[in-house]
Amino acid sequence: MLSTIRKLLDNWLVRAFFMVLIAVFIFWGVSSVITQHGSSEAVATVGGQSIQAEDINSSYQQQVTAYAQAHNGAEPSQGERRLYAGAALGQAIDRATMALDARHLGVVAPPEALRAQIFAMSVFDGPDGKFDKATFNQVLAQHNLTPAAFMADISRGLNASQIVQAITVGAVAPAPLVKQIYDYVGQERTIEYAQLPFAAATPPPPPATAVLRRYWRDHPGRFSTPALRKVQVVILSPALLAADQTVTKAELDAEYKDEASKFGRIASRSVEIITAEDAPSAAKLAALWNKGTSWAAMKQAANAASATAVTFNDAQPDQFPSGRLAKAVFAATPDQVSAPVTGALGTYVFKVTKANPGGTTPLAQVEPQVKAAVQLRKARHVVDASVTKLQDALAGNTSLDHLPGDLHLVAVEGTLDAEGMTAEGKPAPIPGPKALRAAIVKSAFDTAPGAQPRAITGPDDSYYAVSVQKLIPPALKPYDKVATAVLSDWTGDQVKRQEEIAAASLISAVKSGKTFAQAANAAGQPITTSPPMTRAKPAAGVPAKLLPIIFTLKPGEPTMVETESEFVVGVVKSITEPKPGSNPAIVARIQTSLDNAMQTDILQTYATALRSRYHVKINAAKLHQISD
Secondary structure (H helix, E strand, O other): OHHHHHOOOOOHHHHHHHHHHHHHHHHHOOOOOEEOOOOOOOOEEEOOEEEOHHHHHHHHHHHHHHHHHHOOOOOOOHHHHHHHHHHHHHHHHHHHHHHHHHHHHOOOOOHHHHHHHHHOOHHHEOOOOOEOHHHHHHHHHHOOOOHHHHHHHHHHHHHHHHHHHHHHOOOOOOHHHHHHHHHHHHOEEEEEEEEEEHHHOOOOOOOOHHHHHHHHHHOOOOOEOOOEEEEEEEEEOHHHHHHHOOOOHHHHHHHHHHOHHHHEEOOEEEEEEEEEOOHHHHHHHHHHHHOOOOHHHHHHHHHHOOOEEEEEEEEOHHHOOOHHHHHHHHHOOOOOEOOOEEEOOEEEEEEEEEEEOOEEOOHHHHHHHHHHHHHHHHHHHHHHHHHHHHHHHHHOOOOHHHOOOOOOOEEEEEEEOOOOEOOOOOEOOOOOOHHHHHHHHHHHHHOOOOOOOOOEEOOOOOEEEEEEEEEEOOOEOOHHHHHHHHHHHHHHHHHHHHHHHHHHHHHHHHHOOOOHHHHHHHOOOOOEEOOOEOOOOOOOOOOHHHHHHHOOOOEOOEEEEEOOOEEEEEEEEEEEOOOOOOOHHHHHHHHHHHHHHHHHHHHHHHHHHHHHHOOOEEEHHHHHHHHO
């Protein structure tokens, strides 16, 4: 609720503060000691104060909804749901500890600061562009908030900002450290290099069969079958059971109603916007635009008038730089040039080129998605009801062949290698999602032959058990069946050896006193000279494997690297150190980055201290009830 309002804030300073504060405290999550103490109904206690399930349920549901929207309506797994619940609780704990510390320190936001903060929120502006009490009450009512609760939350945020600013204000990176990093980042190097591709080498003639047979015997890893295992697997997975679950019309309707937020479409606009320095300039540009001037011509006119022209495509209200501008855009008639709109960054004129209305997607359009969600949830219930029986049966040394028939298991048996391929080179027919299949293959090669199967927790709330029945060791394939591959590999090795000798000869010539150009010319190897480059901005075309080595060498010192297709020999031709003050923008970015890193470290330490000072206790059982 409050987060919805904050999306519309025009005060970018406050936005930045909340982003930093929330990012730091979410990092700590629920890292405090998890216990079963405290109130039986409280999810956690902070300084003796309770945090109830309803205090975190809204944040938890927002994360679950966001997951569903990003995954075509699919529900997150139990493990993911528990992570979301933990993150929501972590945020609530951090808000509580900050409020307690503010009270302990006597930090109170003055009324005029609270008033200024609320008056700066354009979401509460009336038709005249100023704060309007009726609009204020209406917006809060739409989000089920009382003025007192809203102002208390804003006050807590202002109190927290005072503390954060106080403990981080002196965190500034020392100038010598900034200079050292600037010199490291800004150093430029120019290199020369020669490329010796394997494809350009002349292959030797085929050798005698005896040579190839010896090569075949000396490289069994290349010409042998992989190690195989014959396994039995049983799988208990919602993904495999979902399709068999029956869904009634009433269940579809109930699911659609309960998850209505997933099917809502937020209104958006595509709009061309010109931001002028003042209202007269904006009016002149609007008049020109109203004459039918094209957008390309308007961008040129805006540039000439020291204005900026930008395009927003399918933008939602909170994506505009001003709440006042967003209101005007969403109230405008498409394809008409607007009247000037004054904002914090200047005066805007705009034209809406496409309007996408908001609303709710009808059930008929999303019925397959809704049905799949209900089926998957029902399948999870089936799995939850069966897994204990499966675990008990396996704990009683029941073999996979003799498990009860009412456990809803899917059973498979066959031979596979560590890559999940059969002896014929085809993917093993293990049912289920990709992640589940990969987990089963790994377990098949982690399990000792003859070991009693056990129920293993897999991805997406699934379970499986593996029994290894037989090991099939690698075997050298008959020479006649791999003769072509043997000749190809032998030839490739000889070509690589030739190019390696040529590359080593170049390095030897440079070390003996020749310049790189002299050595390369004598060997008939063309060389490439790179433009100046830095560690952050390598020159295009320079082989990637060469880059990290080049920045460790002295001028004229040669090096050699091997890639999948060639050998590369290179030397540093020149090194240019950055001049002090030559790029103040980069120095400023380095300073800011280091300052932020130091401030983050301080805030993380502060967060840890708050958790300890106010004796945070978490009721794991109650927390799990939220996500289970």
